[in-house]
Every structure is written in C-alpha cells, then in structure tokens.
Amino acid sequence: MTPAPVSDVAHRRVSRAHALARVVVAAGACCAIALAPIPAASAKRDHQTASSGGASSATSTSSQTTSASTTGASAPPASSTTTPTTSVPATSPARRHGEPQHGGHASGTSGTTGTSGTSGTSATTGTSGTTGTAGTSGTSGSRGTSGAGGGREAGTKGKAHRGSSRAGAGAGAGAGAGAAKQAQGAGAGGEGSADGSGEGDEAGEGGGSQVEALTANGSRKTKPGKGHHKESAGGTHQKETGKQGKGKAKEKTEPKGEASGATPPVLTEAPPAETLATPAPAPTPAPVVATTLVTPTPLTRAPAAGLSTPVQIFHRPRAVRHRSRARADALVRGSAPLVSVAAPIAGRRSSAVSRGAERRRARPVHGGGGGRVSRLVRTITRIVDVVPGGVRALIAGLLALALALAVRSGVSGLRARRLARQRRELLDDVGLLQAALLPESPERLGPVGTSVAYRPAAGPAAGGDFYDVFALEDGQLAVILGDVSGHGREALPHTALVRFTLRAYLEAGLSPRDALQTAGAVLERQLGDVFATVVVAIYEPSGRKLTYSCAGHPPPLVLGAQPGARTLSPVTVCAAPPIGMGMRTGTRQTVVSLPGYARVCFYTDGVTEARVGAELFGAGRLADELEALGPEASADALLERVAARADARPDDMAACVLSVPGEDDAPLVLTEELEVDRAQAGGARVESFLRACGIGREDVGEVIGSACETAGRAGTVVLEVSAGGGRPRVAMHRDHVAHLHVRRAQAEVVL
Amino acid sequence: MRSRSDNTDIAPAQGIAPAQGASFAVERRELDARTSVIAVTGELDLTTAPQLKWTLIDALEEGHSSLVVDLSETTFMDSTALGVLVGVNRGLDAGARLTIVCSRASLLRIFELSGVDGMFEINATLEHALATPDRRAAQAS
Numbered sequence: 001m002t003p004a005p006v007s008d009v010a011h012r013r014v015s016r017a018h019a020l021a022r023v024v025v026a027a028g029a030c031c032a033i034a035l036a037p038i039p040a041a042s043a044k045r046d047h048q049t050a051s052s053g054g055a056s057s058a059t060s061t062s063s064q065t066t067s068a069s070t071t072g073a074s075a076p077p078a079s080s081t082t083t084p085t086t087s088v089p090a091t092s093p094a095r096r097h098g099e100p101q102h103g104g105h106a107s108g109t110s111g112t113t114g115t116s117g118t119s120g121t122s123a124t125t126g127t128s129g130t131t132g133t134a135g136t137s138g139t140s141g142s143r144g145t146s147g148a149g150g151g152r153e154a155g156t157k158g159k160a161h162r163g164s165s166r167a168g169a170g171a172g173a174g175a176g177a178g179a180a181k182q183a184q185g186a187g188a189g190g191e192g193s194a195d196g197s198g199e200g201d202e203a204g205e206g207g208g209s210q211v212e213a214l215t216a217n218g219s220r221k222t223k224p225g226k227g228h229h230k231e232s233a234g235g236t237h238q239k240e241t242g243k244q245g246k247g248k249a250k251e252k253t254e255p256k257g258e259a260s261g262a263t264p265p266v267l268t269e270a271p272p273a274e275t276l277a278t279p280a281p282a283p284t285p286a287p288v289v290a291t292t293l294v295t296p297t298p299l300t301r302a303p304a305a306g307l308s309t310p311v312q313i314f315h316r317p318r319a320v321r322h323r324s325r326a327r328a329d330a331l332v333r334g335s336a337p338l339v340s341v342a343a344p345i346a347g348r349r350s351s352a353v354s355r356g357a358e359r360r361r362a363r364p365v366h367g368g369g370g371g372r373v374s375r376l377v378r379t380i381t382r383i384v385d386v387v388p389g390g391v392r393a394l395i396a397g398l399l400a401l402a403l404a405l406a407v408r409s410g411v412s413g414l415r416a417r418r419l420a421r422q423r424r425e426l427l428d429d430v431g432l433l434q435a436a437l438l439p440e441s442p443e444r445l446g447p448v449g450t451s452v453a454y455r456p457a458a459g460p461a462a463g464g465d466f467y468d469v470f471a472l473e474d475g476q477l478a479v480i481l482g483d484v485s486g487h488g489r490e491a492l493p494h495t496a497l498v499r500f501t502l503r504a505y506l507e508a509g510l511s512p513r514d515a516l517q518t519a520g521a522v523l524e525r526q527l528g529d530v531f532a533t534v535v536v537a538i539y540e541p542s543g544r545k546l547t548y549s550c551a552g553h554p555p556p557l558v559l560g561a562q563p564g565a566r567t568l569s570p571v572t573v574c575a576a577p578p579i580g581m582g583m584r585t586g587t588r589q590t591v592v593s594l595p596g597y598a599r600v601c602f603y604t605d606g607v608t609e610a611r612v613g614a615e616l617f618g619a620g621r622l623a624d625e626l627e628a629l630g631p632e633a634s635a636d637a638l639l640e641r642v643a644a645r646a647d648a649r650p651d652d653m654a655a656c657v658l659s660v661p662g663e664d665d666a667p668l669v670l671t672e673e674l675e676v677d678r679a680q681a682g683g684a685r686v687e688s689f690l691r692a693c694g695i696g697r698e699d700v701g702e703v704i705g706s707a708c709e710t711a712g713r714a715g716t717v718v719l720e721v722s723a724g725g726g727r728p729r730v731a732m733h734r735d736h737v738a739h740l741h742v743r744r745a746q747a748e749v750v751l
Numbered sequence: 752m753r754s755r756s757d758n759t760d761i762a763p764a765q766g767i768a769p770a771q772g773a774s775f776a777v778e779r780r781e782l783d784a785r786t787s788v789i790a791v792t793g794e795l796d797l798t799t800a801p802q803l804k805w806t807l808i809d810a811l812e813e814g815h816s817s818l819v820v821d822l823s824e825t826t827f828m829d830s831t832a833l834g835v836l837v838g839v840n841r842g843l844d845a846g847a848r849l850t851i852v853c854s855r856a857s858l859l860r861i862f863e864l865s866g867v868d869g870m871f872e873i874n875a876t877l878e879h880a881l882a883t884p885d886r887r888a889a890q891a892s
Contacts, residue, residue, distance in 0.1 A: 485831065485834050531834055531837070533865070551866070552830070552864075552865040552866050554864055572863055572864050573863060574869070575863060575864050575866035577837075577865065577866035577870070578834075578865065581834075581841075581867065582837070583866075583867070585866070587866075588866075605830060651797070
C-alpha cells in the first residue's frame with residue numbers, strides 16, 4: 001500500500017507494518033500507558049481479542065480509570081493522564097493473561113528493569129495496578145516494565161491459557177507499544193521493546209486496541225516505515241487482532257513480533273509508534289506522537305499525552321480510526337527507513353501468527369536480519385516462512401490424501417457395517433421362519449418322551465427340513481418330519497405350507513396315510529417344481545401302536561429295549577413317492593406295535609447321508625448311535641454324536657426321537673398297507689409287495705386277482721397285510737379317503 | 752455323434768471324500784438322431800445333479816426323444832438327483848421316454864425307498880435298455 005519508503009519490503013512489511021503499527025500503537029499505548037486512551041480501546045479489544053487480554057483490559061479499563069488517576073498522577077501526561085493510565089493497565093493485564101510468555105520474555109529482555117519491575121508488579125496485581133505501575137514506570141521503562149511485569153505474569157498465565165501466539169501477539173503489541181515507547185524512551189528500549197512486544201500481547205490486546213486505532217492507520221502504513229512502521233504495524237496488528245477478535249490473535253502476535261522488531265529500532269521506531277498511536281487517535285496527534293517518539297524517555301510521558309489522544313481516537317468511530325491509520329501510515333512512511341530494518345524481523349515473528357500477514361511479512365522477515373526479535377517470534381516466523389513454500393503444497397497434498405483415505409476407509413467401513421447388518425437381518429429372518437418350522441417340542445406328551453433337534457448343513461444346502469410334534473385328541477401323539485427340496489430362503493414358504501397342511505389333516509382326524517394322500521393331492525398344485533419327502537406318524541398310547549406313512553422318506557428307526565436287538569425292518573417295497581412329484585402318494589402305511597420300551601427315531605436323509613470317510617453314514621450307524629445313547633437318548637444328543645462321527649454333513653439334519661416307556665417286549669410290525677388303483681392292481685409292484693410281506697408265491701396270484709376285482713369296482717383297493725407273528729393275512733378294503741373322491745366325482749358330473 | 756463331457760473335480764460338498772472315484776462326470780453319447788445315452792460317473796447330489804439336469808435338457812432340445820440315463824458308474828444319488836430325474840420325466844413330450852440303467856443295489860434301494868421306482872423303466876444293463884425300444888419298434892412295425 002504505502003510502502004513508499006521501503007519498496008518491496010515495505011509492501012510486505014506493510015502488513016507487518018500494520019502489526020507493527022499496532023505494536024507501536026500498543027507500545028505507544030504502553031508508553032502512553034500513561035496515555036489514558038489506550039485503556040478504553042484496549043479494554044474493548046482485550047475483551048474481543050484475547051479473553052485474557054480482554055478481561056484484563058476490561059479490568060484495566062475500569063481499573064485504568066482508577067489507576068489512570070493514580071498513574072496519571074505518576075505519569076506526566078497529565079492531560080489524558082487518566083486515560084493513559086487506564087490504557088496502560090489494560091495492556092499490562094492483557095499481557096498478564098495472554099501475553100505472559102512474551103511479556104515475560106520481553107520484560108526480561110527489555111530489562112526495562114525498574115520500570116518493568118514496577119509494571120510487573122502492577123500487572124500482577126491488577127490491570128489497574130499494572131496501569132498504575134506502567135504509569136509509574138511510564139515514561140522511562142514503562143513499556144519494558146509493563147511488558148516485563150505483565151509479560152511475566154501473563155507469561156505464566158498467558159502461556160497456559162490462550163495460545164501464546166494470540167496472547168503473544170496481543171502482548172507483543174502491547175509490549176511492543178510499550179517497548180517502542182520505552183525503547184524510544186530508554187536506550188534499552190530495544191530489548192525492552194522486544195520483550196515488551198512479547199508482553200505487549202496482553203497490552204497489545206488491551207493497549208493494542210488503542211494502538212489499533214492509532215496503529216491501524218499508522219501500522220499499515222507502518223509497514224513501509226521500517227522500525228517505526230513495524231512498531232506501528234505491530235500496534236495495528238494488535239489492534240486488528242483486537243478488532244478481529246480471537247481469530248486475529250495470531251496477527252496480534254505478529255504485531256508483537258514487529259513491535260519487538262520495532263523495539264530494536266527502538267528509539268527511532270518507538271517514536272513512530274507513538275506517532276502512529278497518536279495519529280490513530282487523533283489525526284493531529286500523529287505529529288505529536290512522532291515527537292513523542294522522537295523523545296525517548298520523555299516519550300513515555302509525551303506519548304502518554306499523545307496516547308491519551310489516541311485513546312480518545314479509539315473511542316471514535318472507525319472512520320476516525322482509518323483516518324488516523326492513514327496518518328499513521330504517512331508517518332510510518334516517513335519513518336519507514338528505520339522501520340524497514342525492524343520490520344523484517346518483526347515480520348518473521350509476526351508471520352507465525354497470521355498467515356496472510358505472515359506471507360507478507362515472512363519475506364521481509366527473511367530479508368530482515370534483525371536478531372533482536374524475540375526468539376519465539378523468530379522461530380514462529382521461520383516456521384511460517386518455510387511452510388508457505390513447497391511445504392505448504394506438500395502438506396496440502398498430504399492432507400488431501402489423508403482426507404481421501406479417511407473418506408475411503410469410512411465408506412468401506414459403512415459398507416462393511418451395512419453388509420453385516422443385512423446378514424444379521426437375513427439370519428434373523430431365516431431364524432424366525434426356521435423357528436416357525438422347527439418348533440420346540442414338549443419334553444413329554446403323555447407317557448411318551450419326545451425330543452427334536454435340527455442342525456443346519458455347513459454348506460449351501462441349509463434349509464428345507466421341518467418337523468412338528470404335537471398332541472391330538474384322545475391322547476394321541478402326532479409327528480411330522482420332512483424335507484422340502486430346494487434350500488435357503490425360498491424353501492421356507494413351501495416348508496411351512498407342507499408342514500401346516502399336514503398338521504391340519506392330522507388334527508382333522510385323518511390317518512397318516514390319508515393325511516399324506518390328501519395333502520399330496522392338495523399340495524401338488526402349490527409346490528410347483530418343489531417336492532417334499534415326509535414321514536407322518538401317530539402314536540396311540542392306549543393301544544401302544546405307532547402308525548406311520550412315508551412319502552419318499554425313509555421310515556423311522558424303531559429300537560426295542562433289548563440291547564443288541566436290531567431295528568425293526570419294515571417293508572419298504574412300493575414306497576410312496578414324495579409330495580409334489582406328480583404321482584399319487586400316501587399309498588403306504590405301516591402299523592407297529594410297541595408293547596415294551598422302545599425308541600423311535602424319525603430323521604431326514606441329511607443324517608444318513610452324512611459322510612464317514614468315503615461312505616455314507618447310513619441308517620445302520622444311526623441305529624448304533626441311538627442304541628449307544630441308551631434310554632436317555634435325545635434327538636439333540638443323537639445328532640451331536642452323528643456330527644461328531646461324521647466327516648462331512650452336506651445337508652441339514654433333523655431328528656425326532658420318541659421314547660415309549662415299557663418292559664422288554666420287542667416292537668413288532670402289525671400291518672403293512674398298500675393302496676393301488678385299478679391299473680396297478682395286477683402289476684409287478686403289487687406282487688413284489690406281497691412277497692416282501694411274506695405272502696407265499698402260491699397265495700400271491702389269488703390275492704392279486706381279488707385285488708383287481710375290488711379295484712375294478714371301487715377304483716382303488718387297500719391291501720392290508722398283517723404280518724405280526726404268524727402267517728400273514730391279507731385284508732382288502734376300499735379307500736378311506738372317500739370324501740376326496742366324492743368331490744372329484746361331483747366335479748366330473750358338473751363338467 | 753457328438754460327445755460332451757463335463758468332467759470336473761468338483762467335490763460334491765465341502766470336505767466330502769468322494770465315495771468311489773475322485774471325479775464326477777456326465778458324458779453324453781448320441782447313438783442316433785433320437786437316442787442319447789447319458790452316462791453318470793460319481794455321485795449325484797445337490798452340487799452335481801444340475802449338470803445331469805442340463806445335459807438331459809440339452810438332449811431334449813436337440814430333438815432326442817429317447818434318453819437313456821446310465822447310472823452303472825454312479826455311486827450315490829440323493830433326493831435332489833431323484834427330483835431331477837422325476838422332473839425331466841414328467842416334462843417329456845408324448846412319445847419321448849426316459850430309461851434308466853442301474854444295477855447297483857444301493858441305488859435301487861434309493862429308488863425303492865423314495866417310491867419313484869414305479870415311475871421309470873429301470874434296466875440292469877445298457878444293452879437291455881437299448882434293446883427295448885428296438886423291440887418295441889419291431890413290434891409296432
């Protein structure tokens with residue numbers, strides 16, 4: 001902008017200059033500490049900017065007044081004394097909180113000594129106190145003092161509390177201002193200023209505000225002006241920070257740096273700072289400030305006076321501030337030469353604080369070789385300087401990469417979670433339906449112990465098995481166990497359909513064979529390509545008779561009480577086909593007498609088709625396992641043993657075990673039934689069935705002839721072979737499921 | 752004659768040691784324009800039955816009306832395979848027929864237990880199965 005004096009550097013520094021200006025202003029404020037105006041502004045800024053600073057400033061403000069009065073007394077700048085005082089305190093307090101570190105350093109550096117000590121005390125004490133001190137120290141080491149005191153105190157607090165940067169900035173500003181003033185005032189000012197700038201943070205905040213007004217104009221312009229400008233800039237920055245608030249904290253820091261940087265130029269610069277400060281406050285004051293600045297020691301006081309004006313300016317609207325800034329800038333320009341040197345340094349320091357400012361300042365910083373700047377500021381500045389280059393791009397790239405990776409991992413994580421959730425839901429659904437198909441059975445139904453178990457296949461064949469064990473009227477017990485072709489979710493509806501259809505017919509009073517036959521006819525249309533193998537059984541406790549009928553399903557194992565007794569061997573010839581294969585089913589039925597203790601095991605083919613080595617598990621091994629389990633045999637234990645013994649289970653396993661109490665009487669097959677229609681009556685199947693049932697060859701022909709005759713009249717005939725005990729007898733009767741035929745007949749009539 | 756072989760080493764199910772012979776194969780031979788012999792080696796179960804199904808369907812789609820399924824080298828057959836045979840048999844057009852060659856007792860037992868043995872014409876040997884239609888044709892003529 002106005003880097004008239006210093007060309008490029010000036011530009012860069014301009015920003016810094018602002019900061020510096022602020023610093024200077026702050027310094028001025030500090031110097032002015034005595035200057036009443038600062039307090040108010042600083043107070044405001046403090047509040048806005050750094051909490052600590054703000055608080056302190058606020059306090060300071062109030063206290064300022066008081067202290068101001070005090071200070072004022074102490075501080076020569078009588079006119080605005082009060083104000084100045086206040087301002088000073090404000091600064092110091094601010095520093096205490098936020099700036100502490102810087103302040104500490106600054107103070108230390110500046111060694112404003114006496115002053116600092118005082119200020120320190122004051123700072124510690126209270127804003128007002130500080131102010132007072134500052135005021136006291138005022139002219140001479142006011143800055144240093146205030147900075148030192150505040151700095152230390154602030155250092156303790158400030159560091160811990162807010163970022164040293166902000167605080168530092170503010171402090172720096174304040175300190176800087178103070179330092180500038182002091183510096184100007186005292187030769188030591190250089191160090192003092194530096195420290196002061198650090199401390200200035202708080203002050204910066206507090207005083208910064210004031211300074212801001214002043215600096216604003218001056219500081220920005222200050223950039224051009226090196227030393228002074230810097231200070232002024234610092235002040236400005238501080239001001240800015242104060243104005244901007246928290247975010248600007250960094251900037252403030254910069255200002256501090258500048259301030260500090262300004263400090264080196266100290267005397268010369270200091271004056272500018274004041275000048276700036278002055279300008280800011282009141283356009284007119286600018287010159288005054290300059291004057292003040294010029295006069296080192298007196299500066300303090302003089303500045304104070306000047307400051308007082310600035311303070312007022314602060315109170316003024318922004319417009320005024322701008323004016324003041326403009327003036328300040330002008331001033332700065334004038335002072336530019338000096339400032340320029342300091343500016344660079346300050347720039348480095350300040351750069352750390354605010355990026356924007358950093359950039360501008362950073363360059364200058366590099367250029368500038370000022371070693372007086374506080375180490376912290378330098379370090380920060382350097383870092384900042386370095387960052388802007390390729391490193392920034394690199395960092396940005398890394399950040400982008402990290403972000404991309406984070407997003408990716410987040411997305412994949414979401415996906416994984418969604419999949420897991422869907423799987424859970426599916427399993428829940430299947431489990432729910434499976435539970436409906438595989439209900440728990442009561443431990444005992446009447447005298448019969450019952451148990452059921454199901455083990456899904458380890459492979460893709462899971463699903464399709466079903467069972468049901470329930471009590472019928474008259475104390476009868478019914479068992480349904482089957483396997484629907486197809487697996488997984490799609491098999492479930494058919495499974496449920498088959499199970500509940502069969503149960504309904506059993507509940508309605510049909511025998512197992514009739515139930516299967518009826519269900520087969522009904523379900524044929526509904527199963528589509530699906531078919532089901534089923535075994536249906538009814539146990540009648542009173543007669544100790546078990547009646548079962550299979551549809552493409554293996555018959556149950558029936559074990560007696562005697563150990564080593566082989567299982568009952570029912571006739572399996574002419575077994576009925578599964579439901580849904582398009583063939584008439586429910587054509588076979590077996591009645592078994594269980595006079596003594598017996599175990600009846602219903603199972604699906606998944607059990608017998610489990611593999612042991614290269615062989616099928618088979619019904620033989622299953623009977624062995626059932627036998628080995630003894631009287632306590634349960635379906636679950638049985639499947640447990642099968643699973644333990646088998647090498648692979650490609651299909652589901654379902655089992656139902658009935659334990660019928662009794663003595664040692666062995667089970668016995670009472671009757672085998674076969675229903676055949678007219679076409680089948682004379683076929684080879686009937687003959688093989690009769691022979692399997694023990695009918696002598698000589699009798700088979702007669703039976704078949706009779707069967708054909710009966711079937712010819714009724715359409716179907718049921719051959720009932722009673723094989724129990726002695727010579728098998730054959731009885732023939734008509735189909736039990738008459739109602740179905742009636743219905744069909746009616747349909748035919750209608751057609 | 753066309754011959755198609757699906758010779759895979761697919762284990763019938765995980766961890767299952769093949770009952771006899773390590774591999775499953777479905778081989779189709781065309782004896783004439785109407786007759787195909789489908790020889791199944793290995794185990795017919797949930798995982799291998801589909802191959803038999805598609806082979807049979809291919810033959811039918813190519814106009815072969817006489818299918819002879821040779822199960823002489825088949826070591827095991829479960830309800831899924833039975834379902835395939837029954838399903839194809841039910842879907843045959845009028846005039847088409849499905850004949851089974853099987854002499855293994857374990858398989859015959861499966862046919863018997865499942866109640867579908869009355870549905871098919873089961874021959875002990877391939878020669879007998881192939882002779883049958885010729886005889887019928889001769890009788891018809």
